[in-house]
Amino acid sequence: MIAVSALSLSVLPTSAFAAPKVDGVTSTAIKLGITLPMKGSASFGYNQLPGAMKAYFDYVNANGGVNGRKITLVVKDDGYLPKQAIQNTQDLIGKDKVFAMVGALGTANNQAVADAVNLGRRGIPSLFINTGFSGFNDRKAYPTSSTILPSYVMEAKLISKHVKELYADKKICLLYQDDDFGDDALVGFDKDHGNLTFASKIAYPSLSQGVAGVPDSWVSKFKAAGCEVQIVFGVSSATLYTVLAAAKAQYAPKWILGSVGADIASINPATTPYIIGATSMSFLPSVVDPKDEYVAQFKEINATYNPKAKFNSWALIGMNSAFLTVQALNAAGKNLTRASLLAVLDSSGAKLANAGLVPLNYSKSSNVGYNGYWFGTFNKTGDLVPNDAFTYTVYTTDSGTGAVEKSSYSRPDMPAKGLPN
Amino acid sequence: MRTSTFRSRALAFISATSLLAALVVAAPATAAATDPTCNGATPVQTCTGKTSDGALYEMRVPASFNGTVTIWSHGFGTNTSIPGYFAIDSSPQIAPANSAAIVKYLTDKGVAVIGSGFSTQGWNLDEAVKTNAELVGVFKAKFPAAEKFVAWGYSMGGGITQAFAEQYPELLASAAVMNPVDSWDAQSKYFVDLLWLLKNWFDPSIKLTGYADGAAGDMQMLQDIGKYTAMLKALQAGVASGAWPTTSSASAKALQAAGIPSRSALLMVGRLAGISAQSSSFDGIAGPATAAQTAWPLAYAPALGTLENISAVIGYALLGARDMQAKMGGTVFDNSTTDYSKQLSQADRAVYNAAFSGNTAIAGMLSTLNPLNPDAPRIKADAAALAKSKATMYQSTGKIKVPTVMMIGQHDPVEPAGIVQRIADLYEPEFVAAKEAAMAASKDGGYVPARRQLAVLWSVTPKTWSKFTADGLPIPVVGTPGTGHTNFTAGQYKLVIDSALAAAKTGALPVNLNYNHALKNLKLTIDRSSLYPWMKYYDNN
Numbered sequence: 001m002i003a004v005s006a007l008s009l010s011v012l013p014t015s016a017f018a019a020p021k022v023d024g025v026t027s028t029a030i031k032l033g034i035t036l037p038m039k040g041s042a043s044f045g046y047n048q049l050p051g052a053m054k055a056y057f058d059y060v061n062a063n064g065g066v067n068g069r070k071i072t073l074v075v076k077d078d079g080y081l082p083k084q085a086i087q088n089t090q091d092l093i094g095k096d097k098v099f100a101m102v103g104a105l106g107t108a109n110n111q112a113v114a115d116a117v118n119l120g121r122r123g124i125p126s127l128f129i130n131t132g133f134s135g136f137n138d139r140k141a142y143p144t145s146s147t148i149l150p151s152y153v154m155e156a157k158l159i160s161k162h163v164k165e166l167y168a169d170k171k172i173c174l175l176y177q178d179d180d181f182g183d184d185a186l187v188g189f190d191k192d193h194g195n196l197t198f199a200s201k202i203a204y205p206s207l208s209q210g211v212a213g214v215p216d217s218w219v220s221k222f223k224a225a226g227c228e229v230q231i232v233f234g235v236s237s238a239t240l241y242t243v244l245a246a247a248k249a250q251y252a253p254k255w256i257l258g259s260v261g262a263d264i265a266s267i268n269p270a271t272t273p274y275i276i277g278a279t280s281m282s283f284l285p286s287v288v289d290p291k292d293e294y295v296a297q298f299k300e301i302n303a304t305y306n307p308k309a310k311f312n313s314w315a316l317i318g319m320n321s322a323f324l325t326v327q328a329l330n331a332a333g334k335n336l337t338r339a340s341l342l343a344v345l346d347s348s349g350a351k352l353a354n355a356g357l358v359p360l361n362y363s364k365s366s367n368v369g370y371n372g373y374w375f376g377t378f379n380k381t382g383d384l385v386p387n388d389a390f391t392y393t394v395y396t397t398d399s400g401t402g403a404v405e406k407s408s409y410s411r412p413d414m415p416a417k418g419l420p421n
Numbered sequence: 422m423r424t425s426t427f428r429s430r431a432l433a434f435i436s437a438t439s440l441l442a443a444l445v446v447a448a449p450a451t452a453a454a455t456d457p458t459c460n461g462a463t464p465v466q467t468c469t470g471k472t473s474d475g476a477l478y479e480m481r482v483p484a485s486f487n488g489t490v491t492i493w494s495h496g497f498g499t500n501t502s503i504p505g506y507f508a509i510d511s512s513p514q515i516a517p518a519n520s521a522a523i524v525k526y527l528t529d530k531g532v533a534v535i536g537s538g539f540s541t542q543g544w545n546l547d548e549a550v551k552t553n554a555e556l557v558g559v560f561k562a563k564f565p566a567a568e569k570f571v572a573w574g575y576s577m578g579g580g581i582t583q584a585f586a587e588q589y590p591e592l593l594a595s596a597a598v599m600n601p602v603d604s605w606d607a608q609s610k611y612f613v614d615l616l617w618l619l620k621n622w623f624d625p626s627i628k629l630t631g632y633a634d635g636a637a638g639d640m641q642m643l644q645d646i647g648k649y650t651a652m653l654k655a656l657q658a659g660v661a662s663g664a665w666p667t668t669s670s671a672s673a674k675a676l677q678a679a680g681i682p683s684r685s686a687l688l689m690v691g692r693l694a695g696i697s698a699q700s701s702s703f704d705g706i707a708g709p710a711t712a713a714q715t716a717w718p719l720a721y722a723p724a725l726g727t728l729e730n731i732s733a734v735i736g737y738a739l740l741g742a743r744d745m746q747a748k749m750g751g752t753v754f755d756n757s758t759t760d761y762s763k764q765l766s767q768a769d770r771a772v773y774n775a776a777f778s779g780n781t782a783i784a785g786m787l788s789t790l791n792p793l794n795p796d797a798p799r800i801k802a803d804a805a806a807l808a809k810s811k812a813t814m815y816q817s818t819g820k821i822k823v824p825t826v827m828m829i830g831q832h833d834p835v836e837p838a839g840i841v842q843r844i845a846d847l848y849e850p851e852f853v854a855a856k857e858a859a860m861a862a863s864k865d866g867g868y869v870p871a872r873r874q875l876a877v878l879w880s881v882t883p884k885t886w887s888k889f890t891a892d893g894l895p896i897p898v899v900g901t902p903g904t905g906h907t908n909f910t911a912g913q914y915k916l917v918i919d920s921a922l923a924a925a926k927t928g929a930l931p932v933n934l935n936y937n938h939a940l941k942n943l944k945l946t947i948d949r950s951s952l953y954p955w956m957k958y959y960d961n962n
């Protein structure tokens with residue numbers, strides 16, 4: 001046994017000048033990690049993300065990898081539990097030795113991870129987190145994290161404009177989750193932002209949606225208030241239970257579902273026809289868009305490398321995040337380090353090619369990805385479509401008091417074969 | 422052998438400020454100490470005596486004495502004697518719980534093992550440091566072959582050891598500090614925030630401050646212990662239903678009427694005070710194999726974990742607060758201007774949102790803690806007592822002055838991991854500077870690597886540990902690694918003291934691959950990246 005103390009040297013060891021070893025990176029491989037719910041009641045839809053991401057990474061690997069390195073993705077199931085997400089992230093970093101986290105999911109889980117695992121101080125990137133909580137744009141608190149979704153404040157501002165334009169004379173009501181996710185939306189709806197007035201507003205504590213009778217009590221209140229347009233800004237299980245309770249009570253408003261709660265994978269229109277015709281929004285093209293080049297390319301990749309999984313909105317989101325990841329890794333160069341990867345996002349993250357119909361906003365002062373949505377309706381197959389012609393009217397805004405405007409963004413052409421330049 | 426069953430020394434404080442002046446002496450005072458009386462036994466002789474302040478000491482000196490001596494500082498002990506409840510014990514302690522096995526383990530190596538029972542119990546950090554310093558002198562006078570002294574201790578003794586190393590580094594070759602107390606200001610805020618918040622919501626009839634002097638005050642405190650016990654039982658009974666104790670305040674009853682379950686308030690007390698929500702039985706991860714599998718760890722486990730941890734700390738908290746009041750001649754805790762809403766972190770709001778019953782419930786609970794709420798009367802410190810405390814109580818600097826090994830459980834309910842985290846955080850920039858200085862010196866032709874002077878060994882939990890019956894009821898789990906107070910194994914104690922002994926010999930901590938392997942086998946880890954929140958006291962200081 002040689003103690004460190006015995007290593008008293010008269011000259012600097014040559015290793016002092018060698019390039020430092022980077023966890024998760026070798027000359028031939030890059031290892032990434034993700035934690036998200038993969039099993040159980042909270043996993044519907046979300047658990048399709050890693051399969052789609054792996055499919056895209058496998059496609060890139062089959063085409064030479066990134067700067068000669070093949071990408072692997074280590075997936076851990078956190079059951080949507082913050083303590084498990086912390087444990088998983090610690091294991092991914094400490095035991096699996098991943099280079100970076102990518103595509104982790106959930107507001108609370110990622111706040112917990114940032115707090116307890118301290119990715120920021122350790123300089124470990126957590127890219128393209130699937131959340132729209134505006135708090136992640138705090139660069140001091142989350143120096144190495146980036147989110148992919150538009151902020152919930154933006155989303156609420158856009159819903160406000162949409163509702164005021166189409167349903168100005170209707171009674172508008174709101175169901176929202178009583179946490180940071182819902183509070184972000186409240187900011188977007190308030191008089192300084194979306195300025196939307198509600199005839200009735202109910203905040204539900206997380207988990208209460210699953211308590212027998214509780215969603216019925218919400219519907220009863222909304223119905224008594226004469227609500228004609230019902231906005232649901234909650235998780236998909238809240239949407240599901242509310243819609244089921246509404247059907248039972250013959251409450252038939254115009255449904256407007258926030259993007260998080262519009263998870264059609266868990267609200268099967270075949271068994272819940274009430275959801276057909278509901279309005280929701282997306283920043284990516286419709287997955288049934290017949291003319292979108294990204295949809296076509298990703299669908300083909302999914303069929304080849306993830307053949308057992310249906311190509312749906314979650315597959316599109318997962319593949320798009322993987323596509324962004326590959327480009328960022330590529331741009332970080334052969335001498336890949338965590339710092340060089342983060343620098344890419346700061347300097348040119350907004351210029352990375354992607355399937356989004358609104359621009360990305362990564363910069364030295366912004367951790368936020370997309371900044372807008374298009375509105376569409378759910379068809380009989382459960383797919384969100386803008387209209388029969390698949391033409392998109394995209395709106396964009398910020399998380400502050402900036403106006404909601406029609407986007408003039410024109411998406412650049414997809415790199416050949418969907419591979420990074 | 423698990424040593425968590427070691428006899429726990431009870432708790433108390435006493436007025437002994439006259440001894441504080443002795444702290445300023447630079448060298449150990451041995452004039453009034455009695456010389457050690459040794460029995461001359463072989464292979465290990467035992468020597469006993471009394472230091473100048475009356476502390477009984479004991480020394481075990483092997484015939485093969487190699488010049489290295491360990492000096493042990495024991496944990497919290499009571500200064501209050503209430504027949505049937507508390508008894509003062511000032512007998513000498515020379516190893517964790519006076520473990521004969523550990524004493525033999527050390528003397529077999531040729532190491533002498535010494536320690537005292539201290540002259541006073543309770544919050545005796547100042548007195549104990551002085552006693553330890555004197556004891557070093559007494560031993561050296563008797564056994565001139567003594568060369569290196571290694572201080573070690575846990576809990577109160579951990580704080581004593583750290584303070585000893587900070588104030589008398591010239592006497593020590595190394596130190597082993599296990600789950601130490603923080604400075605009194607930080608520790609008292611932890612204790613009294615907990616006690617006040619529980620009293621405020623769940624039983625305002627609890628006295629908590631203004632105890633009478635002497636035996637009458639002891640009985641008042643005993644009555645409070647009974648009330649806290651009844652309250653915790655009521656909270657446990659109400660975890661599933663959300664029912665509040667019948668003794669709850671008017672403000673609490675308004676929260677109850679608003680539909681906020683008592684478990685949410687219980688968790689809030691824990692988060693505001695800084696108590697871990699993960700305990701020996703509750704991991705906040707596993708759920709029963711029922712429909713509640715996901716909801717259970719989110720909604721119920723945090724409150725139950727908090728409750729289990731509160732049960733472990735509340736005795737220390739109450740006795741500490743009452744005895745410090747006696748020692749300083751009045752209430753030294755003051756929360757008259759505390760903004761408790763600032764003590765709830767953003768991460769806690771998010772992570773425990775479901776258990777809190779949502780943001781509206783969080784806002785409702787915090788609103789009742791407004792200093793202006795007449796139903797939540799604050800504690801105002803006695804000015805003279807506070808001044809006395811500030812002027813006389815030693816405040817740990819957290820500085821590392823001798824090679825030091827620390828060990829702490831992730832979820833220690835009595836001495837939260839943040840106490841050690843603070844010391845580690847304070848040390849890290851010093852080590853970085855030392856490394857930079859070493860690199861700079863290399864330009865002159867010589868390179869001597871900077872030696873890390875602090876190693877923190879975290880006792881870590883398994884991945885999950887909660888267990889449930891087939892009906893979905895939780896099964897109590899005892900002794901989960903990384904939880905509980907002073908929940909260390911004999912193997913862990915041996916590794917810690919071996920590390921300190923090695924550091925005493927070489928001047929450096931034995932951190933290498935073999936050492937890391939040993940740590941892993943003992944469910945310990947060195948992780949300089951994870952963060953545990955410092956005690957709430959430091960948020961405002």
